[in-house]
Amino acid sequence: MKALQKRVGIYIGPQRVCIVFFHRSLQGKLSFVSKVEASSVEELPNFVPLEWKGARAYVALSNQWTTPLRLTYPKGVMPQLPKVLPYDLQTHLPEGEEGTYAYSAIEGEEDVTVQVSFLERGQLRAVLDAVSAAELKIGGMLPAYWALVKAVEASSQFKGRGGYTVKENGSFEGVILNQEGRFDGLVPSSPHLASMVLEEEGEFPLEEAEITEGVTFEPCYLVAYGALLAGEDPVTPAFKDAGFKVERQLPLHLLFYLIPPAVLVLMTLLIAIPIKGQQEQLAAKNREFKKIKARLSKLEAKSKEKERLQAMIKALSSFRAETGPKKIDILLELTKRLPEDAWVSDLNIKGKKMTIRGQAASAISLINILEESPLFQHVHFISSVTKNRSTGKEYFNIQLDIVSPKPKGKKG
Secondary structure (H helix, E strand, O other): OOHHHEEEEEEEOOOOEEEEEEEEOOOOOEEEEEEEEEOOHHHHHHHOOHHHOOOEEEEEEOOOOOEEEEEEEEHHHHHHHHHHHHHHHOOOOOOOOEEEEEEEEEEOOOEEEEEEEEEEHHHHHHHHHHHHHOOOEEEEEEEHHHHHHHHHHHOOOOOOOEEEEEEEOOEEEEEEEOOOOOEEEEOOOOHHHHHHHHHHHOEEEOOOEEEEOOEEEOHHHHHHHHHHHHHOOOOOOOOOOOOEEOOOOOOHHHHHHHHHHHHHHHHHHHHHOOOOOOHHHHHHHHHHHHHHHHHHHHHHHHHHHHHHHHHHHHHHHHHHHHHOOOHHHHHHHHHHHOOOOOEEEEEEEEOOEEEEEEEEOOHHHHHHHHHOOOOEEEEEEOOOOEEOOOOOOEEEEEEEEEOOOOOOOOOO
């Protein structure tokens, strides 16, 4: 019973792992005990004291551990979102990708914006192994942006609509909160793109704060504390236990073209078997035939459900095509696509045209990289590529068209 009253908040950030230890009373009140930091997730087991073995832990993962996706739907889809989302994710993640995901929905006046964090299986395994080696019980695992929201709220640092950030040695975590202090989106992880968003929204860096009398936390520990608070909140967008795999499956309705021949073959076999002295074999075949009919009925039901969901997804896709990508979607897409050696010095968006200037190790490779994005097309240089003799990198000046993403068809 004593172990159940111990709570551990863990923030696995870009540079370090911050851990806070609290006691929780039967009335739910949290009392600070201690805090410690590790340089990596692999070192986590070395920093959990013996008396805290078996305690419940809540883990927040920074955006460098996850793949962020931002999807938009009509408002009426909200009740069906848990069913629609897995199908829609198939068109946004590489085939064969395995892992789990968490999401939160932001309801607007006319549409719903869904912020998804996808956690790849290898990353998930590394965290689970470290927590298991530390002999802690996982109470919940969540994206760090939600822990950051809770940290802002708990430390009384909300100052109105804007971007709230935690910065560490050139990397940072950032969320946008609306005028009510509710989550309204992520700040891009790229410093250059983030500065553009924060210049527009306004920036409020998270500061050192006193959480209880005489106990002060720096931002990294505040997020770990936010993970603990968020972990015990039932509305937290936690990573699901069930695995998720991106597959291009054979559509269920095509199976109906394959099942009738199989049934016909089975019937032929039944007729060919001599009836006399073969009653047991005939009975076995009849049972097998009934099982096939039962499976066929289930497939028909699944096919109807899938057709309904596919129709909904098609409607959602056309909705996205009509509205077009939002500015923050474009910036997040650039952050995801551009290689680490590329630096954007200037970005200009006019209508459906975007111009990008900067430096990269290989400017010509950026054309193919950007063309692969569902948001960009007609990517081309508008001036010649030159080399920076001091850095060895190439200057580029690229123009492209911004388009609405088209869902990829399922491969049969």
